[in-house]
Amino acid sequence: MNDESRAKAPSNFIRQIVDRDLAAGKNDGRVHTRFPPEPNGYLHVGHAKSICLNFGLAEDYGGKCNLRFDDTNPDKESVEYTESIQEDVHWLGFDWEDRLFFASDYFDQLYEYAEILIRDGKAYVDSLTAEQIREYRGTLSEPGRDSPYRDRPVEENLDLFRRMRAGEFAEGEHVLRAKIDMASPNINMRDPAIYRIKHKPHHRTDDKWCIYPMYDYTHCLSDAIEGVTHSLCTLEFEDHRALYDWFLEQLPVPSRPEQTEFARLNLDYTITSKRKLNELVTEGHVAGWDDPRMPTIIGMRRRGFTPAAIRDFCERIGMTKNDTRIDMAVLETCTREDLDRTAPRAMAVLNPLKVVIENYPEDESETLEAVNHPYDESQGRRQVPFGREIYIERDDFMEDPPKKFFRLGPGREVRLRYAYFITCTDVIKDDNGEVVELRCSYDPATRGGDAPDGRKVKGTIHWVSAEHAVPAEVRLYDRLFTVPKPEADKERDWKSFINPDACVVMDKALLEPALALAPAEKRYQFERLGYFCADRKDHAREHPVFNRIVTLRDSWAKANKG
């Protein structure tokens, strides 16, 4: 991976906390984080923010970051997801070395801890139904009531809990609860469930267990077991911190991690909810988790976004507790900046219009030299074939152009990039009055693109040689939704805002020959159009397929809008 030297991330409130802890000599000067996904879906940009935070922090402070799967719910989890998540984290440029962990690795220890809680009178087996537990819990403004089973003797609790583990009960029959405070204003402290019965095989422990620990109980203990110092999570867990601390205080844990919360990422014109992304996939609104319209890591990768751009993006958006939404332009800028530096240039015509250069000798062709990158000489040069018949972009011709249109029009002269000046001499139309072909003349003295007499042209357009061009499919991607906050509308279903034009297929596109040789996932700038990436699944020598990652900035289009 081309990594360059990664600049140290700007400071933020979390780094200030780490600095303060270090200065106070906390944790023996260790900084240890973890990225803890549940393997119940694919990772998305929101996760990228967390990954960059956790791994980036460890990197910058000479610490460590674990990858730990929070796999406590076999109903939703699978190995498919554990594998894709590992691939995505690696692709983003981070490495957990030998620290790949699973919460399920700790099931034995977690069970022992639960027995300790029971013996200490701090947990009990409740036999209320789920429905009843909900009723007993109270509401936001009223306290809950104690379960009638709350004061079961320790021995009975122990016996019941062991029989739960042994599989003697059906799902829902009993649940192990922490005994805290049913009147707590913090609902999470009203005797939360810590173990529930699930007669389901687990993707790692198979059928060893039929009781599974809950998130709140598992997470803090897993952090403590791993020696995590700074447990970073999103804002919705802020209320859970009291519980996180409670378990750590009750149990003889080997270390004392501290939870800090930050705001999750909201990106305009897309969604970052695993549940909703899953819905898009299962209902067929997109072609899969890796659909280039998806804000999943795998989708963004397929679209062509680079790891460096995504990392840069995560740095630029900041790290605070503010509930924010980020303008898509930030991601686009990061992507353009990275690709402008790195992507070789090439010419492709998306919507071809034939041009015949009438004074160019028949049955002849030649080869012209083009640079692969305007300011990175090391990318070298290439030969581009040229001939009497070429194709240009339809948008680069106007029959009755305004004064400021610096492209082709009847009688106008433009430069063909790396080639010649041409002048449009005639416009050929079909029966419907549609322009089907242009007749032009060229100036042989302008070979390479400069006029010896010093005359200038305002415009330079791209082109491909008709004889040599390679047909291709080019997919133009755009934002997934038509509105910035598809989830915000109370009346309309968020799915009704799916952008029908988020993928426009140009199946008559023509490439300069060099492009057909591109390997999958190779990125280019198609001059004057944007950045494109050879599709990692569908691209082939015989049938090139390119995805548009992002357009070039286009001040002409902008000036003509509205």
Add this chain to the structure above:
RNA sequence: UGGGGCGUAGCCAAGCGGUUAAGGCACUGGGUUUUGAUCCCAGCAUUCCCAGGUUCGAAUCCUGGCGCCCCAGCCA
């Protein structure tokens, strides 16, 4: 209505009692250019949710409002 958070420009975000209130994105002008790209240069908050108060001095401290987000899974 109980609890937990948040509020600095169109969007992010520094700021931690004394600064002309950083920086980025977006936007607007101008220059360079064989990509209407890139690059360069300039502009863009007399004011920090509001109102009081403390202070020689407040975005920063205090008090009271207002607005927004999260929590009532045997999900994470």
